[in-house]
Amino acid sequence: MRKNYILLVAFLTAVFNLNAQSLGVAVCFDGFNDYVPLLNTGTDIFGDNSNNDSFTIEFWVSDNPTTGSNQMLTKHSEGGTKKGYFIDKTTAGSVMVGIGNNTNNWSTVVGTTLINDGNWHHIAFTYDATLAEIKLYIDSILQGTTNGFTPVFDNITETRIGSSQHWNTYYAGVFDEIRIWNTARTLAEINSTRNAEIATIPSSLILYYKCNEGMAYYDNWLTYQFVDATGNGHTGDMYNMNRFGACSNWVNSVPNGTLSVAGFENTVAKLTLYPNPATNFITVTGLKANEPYAIYNTIGAKVKTGTAVNNAAITITDLAKGMYFLKLEDNRTIKFIKK
Numbered sequence: 001m002r003k004n005y006i007l008l009v010a011f012l013t014a015v016f017n018l019n020a021q022s023l024g025v026a027v028c029f030d031g032f033n034d035y036v037p038l039l040n041t042g043t044d045i046f047g048d049n050s051n052n053d054s055f056t057i058e059f060w061v062s063d064n065p066t067t068g069s070n071q072m073l074t075k076h077s078e079g080g081t082k083k084g085y086f087i088d089k090t091t092a093g094s095v096m097v098g099i100g101n102n103t104n105n106w107s108t109v110v111g112t113t114l115i116n117d118g119n120w121h122h123i124a125f126t127y128d129a130t131l132a133e134i135k136l137y138i139d140s141i142l143q144g145t146t147n148g149f150t151p152v153f154d155n156i157t158e159t160r161i162g163s164s165q166h167w168n169t170y171y172a173g174v175f176d177e178i179r180i181w182n183t184a185r186t187l188a189e190i191n192s193t194r195n196a197e198i199a200t201i202p203s204s205l206i207l208y209y210k211c212n213e214g215m216a217y218y219d220n221w222l223t224y225q226f227v228d229a230t231g232n233g234h235t236g237d238m239y240n241m242n243r244f245g246a247c248s249n250w251v252n253s254v255p256n257g258t259l260s261v262a263g264f265e266n267t268v269a270k271l272t273l274y275p276n277p278a279t280n281f282i283t284v285t286g287l288k289a290n291e292p293y294a295i296y297n298t299i300g301a302k303v304k305t306g307t308a309v310n311n312a313a314i315t316i317t318d319l320a321k322g323m324y325f326l327k328l329e330d331n332r333t334i335k336f337i338k339k
C-alpha cells in the first residue's frame with residue numbers, strides 16, 4: 001500500500017512538472033467555419049471608439065499547411081475605405097498584418113518567415129500610437145516596421161479569431177496563448193512572457209485566452225467558451241466547433257512552453273491520439289519513428305508496454321475502463337480514456 005502511495009506521488013509529481021512547464025492545451029480551428037467572435041464592448045481596442053490606442057496582439061499558432069491564405073485574427077472593415085486591423089496568412093505561407101485609417105489603403109508589414117511548415121510559431125503584432133508605427137515579429141524575429149497610419153475602428157462590430165467579419169473566410173490551424181495588450185510591447189517584453197503562461201495579470205494585458213478550458217481530443221461538448229483570464233470578461237463563444245475529435249476541439253499545445261523556438265523546430269509534429277475516449281484501440285500520430293511506449297493508470301502503475309508506430313492502432317481491449325496516460329520514451333505524455 002505504502003509503495004503504491006509513493007509511486008502515485010512520484011507519478012503525479014512527474015505529470016505536474018510536465019504540465020507546469022507547458023502551455024496546457026490549445027484549440028484547433030477547422031478552416032471551414034470555425035471562429036470565435038467578440039462583440040464590441042468598452043472603450044479600448046474592443047470598443048468602436050478605440051482609435052489610436054497602442055496595442056500588441058500575440059499568440060502561438062500551428063498552421064495547417066494544406067490551406068491557402070486566410071484571416072487569422074481581425075477587427076477590420078473594407079467596405080469602401082479600410083479600417084481596423086488584420087493578421088492574415090498569405091498564400092506564400094508568410095504572415096501579413098495591417099491597419100486601416102479610413103482611406104483606400106492599408107498600412108502593412110509582410111513577413112518573410114514562413115509559418116506553413118507544421119511547426120509552432122509565435123506571432124506578435126504591435127502598434128505604437130506615439131510613433132504611428134506597426135511592427136510584426138515572428139518567433140521574436142522582427143519582420144518589418146511601417147509608419148504613418150493611425151487606425152480607425154468606427155462601426156466595426158466584431159473582433160474575430162480564426163475569421164474575418166468582412167470576408168467570412170476561415171483559418172485552419174491551432175491557436176494558443178492569445179493575448180491583447182494596450183501597450184506596444186518591446187521585443188524584450190514579448191520575450192519575457194512568450195514561453196510560459198502568465199500567472200500574475202498586469203493591467204496592460206486586457207484580453208488573455210489560455211485556451212485551457214477543455215481536454216485534448218476529449219469529448220468537450222459541454223465546454224464552449226474561451227475564458228478571459230484577465231477578469232475583463234471578454235468571453236469568446238466558439239462558433240461552429242463540435243468540440244470532439246481531432247479538430248474544432250482542444251488539442252495538444254506547443255510541445256514544451258519553455259523550449260526555445262529553435263527547440264520547437266527540432267521537435268517533430270505534435271503528438272496526437274485518437275479516438276478519445278476509445279473502446280478497442282488508439283492511434284498515435286506525430287511520432288519521430290517507431291517509439292517504445294508505456295501506458296500508466298491513474299495510480300501510476302505501468303499496465304502495458306509496446307512499440308508505437310505512427311498512425312498504427314494500439315489495441316487496448318485488455319485495459320479496464322478508466323483514464324490512462326500513454327508515455328513515450330522522450331517523455332511526451334498524452335492522456336486518454338478507455339470506455
Ligand SMILES: [Ca+2]
Pocket residue numbers: 023024025026176177210211212253
Ligand atoms: Ca493553452
Ligand SMILES: [Ca+2]
Pocket residue numbers: 030032033034240241242248
Ligand atoms: Ca466547424
